[in-house]
Amino acid sequence: MIDITKSIKACAAFYGKDANAMESYLKEGEKKALELGNRGPIIFDDDGNLCKKIRESYSENGFYIFENVIDSNELADIKEDLENLRANFPTGPDSNLDANGMPAFNANSKSLTLLWSKPLGDPLGGTELANGRHQIKLFEPEAPVDAPSAVPVILLGSLQFSDACLRTYAHPKLLKVAESINGKDFAPFNEALFIKEPGVGAAVSWHQDGVTHWNSDDFDEDIHGFNFMVQVYGSTAVNGVWVKPGTHKVGKIDIKKLVNESGSERLEGAVPIVCNPGDTVICNRQLLHGSFPNCGYEKRITVNFGFHKRSSVLGVSGGGVHSEAQVFDDEIINRRSKSIGYAIEARKAKYKDEEPYSYRPFKDKGKTYIWDSNARQDLIDYNLEDLSI
Numbered sequence: 001m002i003d004i005t006k007s008i009k010a011c012a013a014f015y016g017k018d019a020n021a022m023e024s025y026l027k028e029g030e031k032k033a034l035e036l037g038n039r040g041p042i043i044f045d046d047d048g049n050l051c052k053k054i055r056e057s058y059s060e061n062g063f064y065i066f067e068n069v070i071d072s073n074e075l076a077d078i079k080e081d082l083e084n085l086r087a088n089f090p091t092g093p094d095s096n097l098d099a100n101g102m103p104a105f106n107a108n109s110k111s112l113t114l115l116w117s118k119p120l121g122d123p124l125g126g127t128e129l130a131n132g133r134h135q136i137k138l139f140e141p142e143a144p145v146d147a148p149s150a151v152p153v154i155l156l157g158s159l160q161f162s163d164a165c166l167r168t169y170a171h172p173k174l175l176k177v178a179e180s181i182n183g184k185d186f187a188p189f190n191e192a193l194f195i196k197e198p199g200v201g202a203a204v205s206w207h208q209d210g211v212t213h214w215n216s217d218d219f220d221e222d223i224h225g226f227n228f229m230v231q232v233y234g235s236t237a238v239n240g241v242w243v244k245p246g247t248h249k250v251g252k253i254d255i256k257k258l259v260n261e262s263g264s265e266r267l268e269g270a271v272p273i274v275c276n277p278g279d280t281v282i283c284n285r286q287l288l289h290g291s292f293p294n295c296g297y298e299k300r301i302t303v304n305f306g307f308h309k310r311s312s313v314l315g316v317s318g319g320g321v322h323s324e325a326q327v328f329d330d331e332i333i334n335r336r337s338k339s340i341g342y343a344i345e346a347r348k349a350k351y352k353d354e355e356p357y358s359y360r361p362f363k364d365k366g367k368t369y370i371w372d373s374n375a376r377q378d379l380i381d382y383n384l385e386d387l388s389i
């Protein structure tokens with residue numbers, strides 16, 4: 001695991017009178033996380049299902065860490081893409097140009113592609129954004145004087161901007177896990193990068209994802225789907241997502257009450273998701289989770305992508321968080337699934353010896369995809385139809 005002793009000290013120092021409390025929280029959280037035992041390689045049983053032990057652990061905790069999923073060559077490709085993309089970010093929230101005066105990667109995007117924050121801020125906490133799901137604002141430490149005035153936090157629609165992320169989206173073992181959890185006709189959700197640059201990266205306050213099904217008669221622990229979180233540089237107690245295990249089963253949580261009971265934003269019973277580079281987390285969207293501002297020395301970038309059960313989206317009026325609210329019919333779901341089609345083909349072109357994933361809905365409908373310049377065009381603004389529930 002990454003040694004974050006120095007980062008814990010540095011991070012805690014930002015918390016003033018709460019420095020000792022923060023230091024203990026980070027240290028104890030890391031220890032508890034490593035004791036949970038919910039990590040290991042992806043293993044399938046003889047029928048091709050995720051092995052029972054992993055399925056049960058995921059169900060118990062609401063998250064599981066698949067170790068060493070992305071190999072070093074694939075990781076290097078992702079890093080290269082992310083570095084090129086970062087160099088082509090707009091210079092700030094109100095700019096369309098990058099630092100070299102060139103059009104930024106998202107200059108022509110119709111969809112929302114980049115969320116910004118003040119450095120070490122918590123841009124969503126305590127606001128009505130994203131359906132008001134971030135009920136409290138986390139402590140916003142004072143950023144260093146030389147910090148930029150705004151830092152990127154979330155990049156949306158990432159598959160149109162990075163071929164490496166597109167290929168990883170079609171990792172055959174990950175898609176097989178998606179099938180195992182959500183059925184052979186699983187549907188896409190959305191794709192994003194969570195960006196936590198060291199010393200300035202913003203917080204994402206405690207929240208549960210999911211909008212539409214909390215009061216459903218069919219409510220169950222999997223009804224709002226899950227996210228895969230591929231860790232490019234690893235993930236630590238300082239820069240990583242924290243979760244409260246088991247909370248994906250209990251329905252909508254009163255977070256303010258939990259904060260009161262815990263005596264601070266350092267929620268009791270929560271643990272950080274601790275990963276090495278290349279590890280990939282499966283994280284239930286209903287799990288209570290969030291991340292503190294990155295006051296440490298290590299960068300985290302998470303390549304996020306989620307999947308749903310088809311029954312959770314078909315005929316459902318969207319939650320309006322990642323895309324305009326509309327009823328998701330067969331046509332919309334099929335159109336949005338092109339991300340899977342193009343990704344499988346893009347991956348096939350690069351990893352010629354790998355057994356590609358075969359997506360049942362394409363097989364049933366005789367639908368085929370080609371990864372070429374037309375496909376690239378077709379992916380532009382594809383996230384306007386994110387299946388946001």
Ligand SMILES: O=C(O)CCC(=O)C(=O)O
Pocket residue numbers: 194204209227240241289290291302304
């Ligand atoms: O990566 C993070 O910091 C937050 C992730 C998150 O909130 C999510 O995936 O829903």
